[in-house]
Amino acid sequence: MLDQFKVKEADAVRVDESPLRDTVRQIFSKMGVPDSDCEVATDVLVTADIRGVDTHGVSNMLRAYVNGYGKGELNPRPNWRIIRETPATATVDSDRGLGIVVVPKAMEIAIDKAKKVGLGMVTINNGRHLGMASYHAMMALEHDMIGLCMTSCPPSVLPTFGAEPRLGTNPIALAAPADKEPPFVFDAAMSTVAGNKLGLARRLGNDLLPGWVGDSDGIPIMDAVEPPMPDYEGRASSHLLPLGSTRELGSHKGYGLAGIVDILGGMLSGGGYGANPGRPNFGHSVAAYSIEAFTDVRQFKRTMDEWLQMLRTTAPAKGHDRVLYPGLPEAETADDRRANGIPFHPEVIEWFRDICGELSIPFTLA
């Protein structure tokens, strides 16, 4: 994460993983979510916080989920079901269940199929927010599989040359196991910056950077000015740009990649695409690739080690200490946060205090 998005150490309140999990679990339970689903939902959220993916952890998302249950947009007891199936594929109707509850179950189905026929892919329609996409992809790792996850989101991103948002941030996550190295875990929006980063920037009082948004005429803002904040409700005076920012820098590639997610995550689920049906509806897609189906697993993992070591020992560019690979900083952050607690902005702690009071849950976080 860019330094500007980190909670300043002096401001941070560090919370241990265990009481955080207890609290989050009880909040989901108060929303009417069954116990086993509370467990998995908590694991998805807190794993994001542990890995330093603060945009998808409790600070940004839990309050949104509580609001969603309150407004009836989220079904706490979804009757999700497989509506179409082949040996390698399934399509799931999520019955308005939160993605952090239903998608792990879909990923289990994909993994089972990959065990049997080499690959498994499950699309999920009528879904709700996915949480951290890489959580679902990482479920494949312990099975010696590669995991993939994507989600077709409501529109907030301008197509190249366009003045109206048509595509979601549409993240893609892929996790692949290594032997001794931390696994490769990629997880990124196909916009220049994740939508949730804007909320985080607002909370931390930071400007947006050049190349992140286009103005109301659709022109990419490439100067170091303070751009207006999009508000996601159609009244925005600026919108996110696809990865690549401008046509010359390759924004048509970010635009096309976001389109792929609308197809594989949205349309292939039979549930439309990001812009239609639109918020709060999301279409998801998960896949599992059995490494054993393609090649020798031990050799694959050793080659992964060699490749990841090559990447992280690349001579650094002037002014930089080292080269990272996707998943390496997250693994390092997880080690730190498991040992020393998760740093939260005091505002987040206050929200927990309030919601615990409101729901009659003991407040144990500070």
Next chain:
Amino acid sequence: MLDQFKVKEADAVRVDESPLRDTVRQIFSKMGVPDSDCEVATDVLVTADIRGVDTHGVSNMLRAYVNGYGKGELNPRPNWRIIRETPATATVDSDRGLGIVVVPKAMEIAIDKAKKVGLGMVTINNGRHLGMASYHAMMALEHDMIGLCMTSCPPSVLPTFGAEPRLGTNPIALAAPADKEPPFVFDAAMSTVAGNKLGLARRLGNDLLPGWVGDSDGIPIMDAVEPPMPDYEGRASSHLLPLGSTRELGSHKGYGLAGIVDILGGMLSGGGYGANPGRPNFGHSVAAYSIEAFTDVRQFKRTMDEWLQMLRTTAPAKGHDRVLYPGLPEAETADDRRANGIPFHPEVIEWFRDICGELSIPFTLA
């Protein structure tokens, strides 16, 4: 394609598709390639020219292939074979066969598997240059399937914060059918710009644009200066940047996406990754997704139409005429070039004249 990369109309020599195909077929035949393989190789190359993907058409690639056969890097009669297989997957040893010959056969296998179990994916090791990735992906369209293709290329791209190239341009292509609209066909390198674009820029006498390359210290060159040209042989004073150009604009995303291609296209084939074994070796990966396995095909195609129409009727940004979608300009170019011939730089025509003379093939292109 950016205007600067188009052959100037005044300079162009227009060649009809039919004599071009005849000539290309005979050149492959003179290289010792069997007749049916000449047919498919020609189709891959000329389809790139027809669709306006000049970087992967005859002008850039055919001379490279002729050199490769001459040097023995390419096997004209590869004994390619399946070395591992499950119901949904296969791994192919390409026996140094050119990708434009072997990968279409791998894609046929993937399509057959998708017919039976919903998905099919084939990885190809010991491969050689892929040609236009979207050709292989588009093979799925007539079967009412979505096609995917990627290739793990020798290193030419800097990792974020790195000063040494570690990843290939590693293109990803995905094709998905619509009903009445031209299909969605995405095909892009995960670098800011495709490697072949540099050769094309050299031929056309154009500068590279800011954000395309990093200097020898690994610093992204973001000014409008004339940057030095990389030469791909390790002696380069500049290297390509991943899609996103700088960390602030999201280059870690382009870097990670290129990494995904090294994993799915390279390591999952059992043949290493771009940097190892390195040129002229490439690992490829193709996949086919049966739409019928997931959802109703007619409904899917109608929804694709609706989505593609939404994209191309987006209000354009100030200074632009219209919004495109991936595959739309290529379909329009194909209509034009089928009717009016393919425009080539005179230097390309001269190369054809020379090679036809050398190989005793009648020269019929001008």
